[in-house]
Amino acid sequence: MKINGVAIDNTFAEAFPMKATRLVVTAYNETWAEHAARAMTGFATSVIACGCEAGIERRLKPSETPDGRPGIAVLLFTMSKKELGKQIQNRVGQCVLTSPTSACFAGLDEGEPIALGKNLRYFGDGHQISKKFGGKRYWRVPVMDGEFVCEEMTRMVKAIGGGNFLILARDQAAALAAAERAIVAMQTVPGVIMPFPGGVVRSGSKVGSKYKTLSASTNHLFCPTLKGAVDSELSADVGAVLEIVIDGLDTASIDEATRVGIRAACRGRNHGVLRISAGNYGGSLGPYHFKLRDILK
Amino acid sequence: MTRLELTLAAAPVGALDLAPLLPAALDGMTLDQVRRLRLRHGTRSSALGDLFAVNGEPGELLALRGLTSGCLRVGAGLTSGTLEVSGNPGDELGREMSGGTILVRGNAGDGVGLGMRGGLIRVQGSVGDRVGGMLPGATRGMNEGTIIVTGDAGERVGERMRRGLIAICGDSGAYTGDRMLAGTIIVLGACGPHAGAGMRRGTLLLAERPAQMPATFNPSGTFALTIMPLLAQYVVDIDRRLARRIADFSRAERWCGDMAHGGKGEILLAAAAAAGR
Structure with a gap:
């Protein structure tokens, strides 16, 4: 299979079940909503060491937010409910509550309830005020610029982490340009985030390492500088590989993000993209398999 | 249906x-x-x-038609469904209701929504005393639900109210929010004396400044409170006109009180009312 001259490997991305929530962060204007959301989703590229994977899903118009102010929808993914609760509390508490003019709301109506402002309210030191409208409880926590308003609970749903595809290009510049095109297209798909910096990861990993203390290490079969040293997956003309990792609320969202991302990466003339592949562990670890050729049919 | x-x-x-x-x-x-x-x-x-x-x-x-003030406890204990009432029903309409909707075209007597635990009461007219108040012998008044009165209300609106929303689109009598424990009361007309007396927590939103602010409430300044759009958003599905009036509180003067009872309640004066002092 080829798209615009780019070979699509007959392979699949292997993904794993995760727990997720969507939060809506609002503020006085888009700038401050963005500050809060970016801080909250910082250092959240991989559950391996960050505790969660998080990112900005999309910008929200004032008409789309509960308090009628500019907002940002954020998705958080973890491996367990307990960890999700901890990450919400720490990240909203340290990054949203602290951000001027901010407020934070649940972004999902369905799913298992999980604390959002329920514990953060105690920052009010007894001066916090509860307001319950239409079955939703909000906490008003007095802060130095007025009040931090936070919905008491959000919703946790089953989700999927680790959808991915690899862009194999003739050089670093071509790989980066293709990845940037893919991310721009994928950011229009609801229900997904690409948690790595700029949505792109250059340090694809494999399970295990020669060092006993490491659970993951560089995916040496896709490192172009090792082509002469290992049984490389790369042909002689491949000079750089970049990966896009996708976390999504459901398989359909990841399918769609993968589809639009690959098509955008392969778009244009002289794009320098040679192959599209995907990362997996032979299919034995993750129950979700995103087959590239089926998605791109 | x-x-x-x-x-x-x-x-x-x-x-x-x-x-x-x-x-x-x-x-x-x-x-x-x-x-x-x-x-x-x-x-x-x-x-x-x-x-x-x-x-x-x-x-x-x-639908109950042609009711008079001698018709008591209309919709008492309602849990679901809709009651349409026309005429002027008497006391204790919606007493202890926990769900459903009561719509009254006319005036209602005393004790509308007494001990209410959920649901919606809309009165397109005026009501008597103790809207959303407490049952005889109880220590708490209304504990959930919404009451909207398009006309005036008598004394002690939301007496010992614990939770929920009461909106009086006309005037309210003396002791509005009397010993309120929590919840929200909106008065869009004139509010009688002693508003918020003995209030422990909760919110009184007054569109018109009372003739005299209670001595046990202290001003904190004027603010654009983020909670107001959330209140308006909740109300908009029930009463669009009321939701628009809540916009008057987009900037509100906040008074903390009752300072003789912990001071964790608040009276919010609409910015226009506050400017008129």
């Missing part, structure tokens, strides 16, 4: 207790069974068919 319509034909002797007339209670009955229902009035009881003209079919919607 099936609808049963009961029109009061004969003026009852003594107070007529209409608590048994709930949509869920009548649902599934034949019209004959409905007519044979016994209703207490004063020390006597009569068959419903002797007091009301019966039309339609029992279901989720029950």
